[in-house]
Amino acid sequence: MPGQAQDPASGGRGAACLAASAFLHPFPALLAALIGAILPQDRAAAAGMGASCRAGEFREDSLAGIGVRGELILSSGRRAVLSDLRWSDEPMIEAQARSWLESFRGAPLLLRERGPEDRWGRRRIDALVGEAEPVDLAGGLIAAGLAYADAGEADGLCRSALRGLEEAPRAAGRGVWAEGTIAATDVARLARRSGRFAVVEGRILAIGERPARTYLDFVRRGEQGLTVTVQKRTWRSLAEHGLSAATLRGRLVRIRGMIETGRGPVIDLVGAEDIEVVEGERALRR
Structure with a gap:
């Protein structure tokens, strides 16, 4: 009924x-x-x-x-x-x-x-x-x-x-989470989600702050993996939530957004709520 x-x-x-x-x-x-x-x-x-x-x-x-x-x-x-x-x-x-x-x-x-x-x-x-x-x-x-x-x-x-x-x-591992969260280093899965929404987990290895935007890298230079771009306004918003280069570098995080493909997979972070620090949670499901 x-x-x-x-x-x-x-x-x-x-x-x-x-x-x-x-x-x-x-x-x-x-x-x-x-x-x-x-x-x-x-x-x-x-x-x-x-x-x-x-x-x-x-x-x-x-x-x-x-x-x-x-x-x-x-x-x-x-x-x-x-x-x-x-x-x-x-x-x-x-x-x-x-x-x-x-x-x-x-x-x-x-x-x-x-x-x-x-x-x-x-x-x-x-x-x-x-x-x-x-x-x-x-x-x-x-x-x-x-x-x-x-x-x-x-x-x-x-x-x-x-x-x-x-x-x-x-x-x-139910429903939209059946295959687990995508790893920031899993280039094949990231490529399959190109142009679509995804939730990605990884450890931030490097942060590059530039005048117009900031880059969060999850792989070492020369390796393939996710890059997250953060526009200047959003980066300021993250700082208001206590998230900065000092507090994010080396941390395990969960990112959500639309995956685009350029030289590699990229997510442009829309807002502070689209990044979650998950350090201390269980290891990423593979």
């Missing part, structure tokens, strides 16, 4: 469930409790961000269908995409994600919009579904390994807590 689908990550609703019940009933106290349960985890992330993370009021709608790459077609006639989520470009994973969302067709949604419309006239939204055990749609997909937590074209992650939901599927 609509609204009763199971969380694909665990057979239950797991991490996608929120500590609120009957949230679609029009009782102000319940709605206030729900808002209180969600907002604390994104206030810090949204602080200082631009219009893309500005949240509107909660309202009700329902899911009428699923469009291309996870576009949500709402019964109100509006079109939306889930905020802080990157849809997989792998056909099998995309089909699983679509099937899970389709299971909520016709179910009442509680949603709020974030920022202005995108170039296709869609709004980015946070969406909850289900009355007895509300499920966060973005959280459910990420916890199942069916999508990445990613800001996309927004200024940054509005709900940084979603990034933590990647840990379990990554450790289990």
